[in-house]
Amino acid sequence: MNAIHASIARPGFIATPGGVELFYRDWRPDSASANGKTIVFVPSYSLPGDMWAYQMLPLTQHGFRCIAYDRRGHGRSTDPGSGYDYDTLADDLAAVIEALDLSDITLVGYSMGGAEAVRYLTRHGRARVARLALIASTLPMLAQTPDHPEGIDHAYIEAFRHxxxxxxxxxxxxxxxxxxxxxxxxxxxxxxxxxxxxxSHHALFACNETVSNGDFRDELRDIDVPTLIVQGDHDLSSPLELTSQRTARLIPHARLVVYEGAPHGIFLSDAARLTADIAAFASTSM
Known part of the structure; x- marks a missing residue:
């Protein structure tokens, strides 16, 4: 487990040990509706924490404290020009969690953010995390390799980079x-x-390299928190059979929920259903 010494740099920003400032939103319910549950949202590749607005607002209204942050190089966070590997990104997530002194959280990661959430758990431990939700994630591995021939052809990856x-x-x-x-x-x-x-265009390219080269096949077996996996069966970015079906087999006791007809942008296409599923999962007793 790696210790992270982070702090509140100024209102709305957390300073990482490396000097990167991460913008975050911390939406709290009124005291009458608060249920004591906290949800931390990790955003998609290319998008800031604002992508979660249509989950966070109704969840806050139903008593949850909801926190989302902008990955480095995204949104209002610092663009340092480096640190887009999974270890550093997981350390940034740890900085948010530790600076706000959060515990018993439900950690929700979407697309690339799901891999960051998993790396956080394997790198920093589960002491502060009660549950994990992986939404349309890129896990366990996207790219084609000799021992992963069913992965995405490198020609497709190179076409996107072009x-x-x-x-x-x-x-x-x-x-x-x-x-x-x-x-x-x-x-x-x-x-x-x-x-x-x-x-940041630099962040887009560097994060794409990180996602394309990610291999979590062994790492997922070490996840020991209750895990909800949600994916659409019309997901063109992270095909169901390549990602969530395999992830559900690798994580002990994970539960897979498939949305019929849903695309990759499930937080938009099925916003109300996803919000309800996250609320039900975050409310479960451990």
Whole structure:
């Protein structure tokens, strides 16, 4: 277990030991509705903590304390130009949890954020975490390798990197609708795209390399907290059979919930259902 000495740098920002400032939101219910439960949200690749707004607000109204932060290079957090490996990103998550002195939390990670949450647990232990929720995660491994032939072909990964280097706004314009699904409004899609376009381009490229090279096949077997896994069966970014089905087999006692017809952007397409599932899971007694 690695000790992290983090602090509140100024209102709304946590200072990591390396001097990076992480912007965070800490939404608390009124005292009459508070249930004593805390949920920490880890965002997606390319998006800040604001992506969780349509889960955090109703959950806060139902008595949960909800915290979300911006990954380094994303949103309002510092863009240090380095530190986009999973170990450092997990240490940033630890800085948020320890600076706010959180305990008995439900840790919710989406897409790349699910891998960061897992690395937090294997690197820092479960003392502060009661439950883990993995939403449309990239786990256990995406890329094709000799011992993982069913993974995503490197030509596809390189094609995305080419778009990232040459015309990322166009790539977003072409892929936003498949990401969100057919029932999400154009205004909501525009909101997501605008947040993604504000992310550091360096962070986008470095985080893509981290996600593409991630291999959690052994690590997942060490997760020993109750785990909820949620994924859509129309997820084009992290196909169900490559990710969550395998993750559920590797994590002891994990529970997989599949949303029929849901895309990768399940926090948009199925916002109310996802919020209800997170609330029910976070309310379970240990």
């Amino acid at each position: 778009d990232l280097l040459n015309d990322y706004p166009q790539w977003l314009a072409e892929n936003a609708c498949p990401f969100a699904g057919p029932d999400v409004s154009q205004a909501m899609i525009d909101w997501i795209r605008e947040m993604a376009l504000r992310t």
